[in-house]
Amino acid sequence: MTEEKDFWINKDEVGILNGVEGTEYKVTQETMNQKGWYKLAGDEQIVKKVELTGEEAEWFEKNKNLPFFKNDSTEYFAKKALDYSVTWEGKEHWCNLFSQAYFNGYTIKKEKKYYIELNFNYYNGSYLNVNQFGVWVWEEKCGIFDGTKRQFTQDEIDEMQKDPRAKGLDLNELKTEVPEDELEG
Known part of the structure; x- marks a missing residue:
């Protein structure tokens, strides 16, 4: 289990978190997590997990164990992510979304009620x-x-x-x- 600690973040990151301005602020890990940012285990790197719908998460779970890229095969994650979209314009979006989920993790988007x-x-x-x-x-x-x-x-x-x-x-x-x-x- 990682130690709970505060993080120093810069002005641009503060705007993303809570819309305030300044130069540098101290923010708790809990606040970061509430806004979708998570600390990777064992180091100080903080990443933003992407939000997937239930359908996207189901597709991701089915394909997440594939290697991300494999030269001598068509059975790899990046290829499957490109194939997820039926339009050429959407291919970049899905590839980016699923690649972020592959490396940084994801959360499931809550449907509005x-x-x-x-x-x-x-x-x-x-x-x-x-x-x-x-x-x-x-x-x-x-x-x-x-x-x-x-x-x-x-x-x-x-x-x-x-x-x-x-x-x-x-x-x-x-x-x-x-x-x-x-x-x-």
């Missing part, structure tokens, strides 16, 4: 909750059933909009983004 909120309840707001039986209930965020779903992806909202129970409601107008600290697994 939303609450569906009716704004006319004068107490704490009334939120759409869907229980394990598919019953729609408008109540506070806490929910009354185990297995109640109250955070929805955009795809789920689009599908729910087709439901007859949504007649007269524009769920996209009622959605509010879930803050990162409230995201459910």
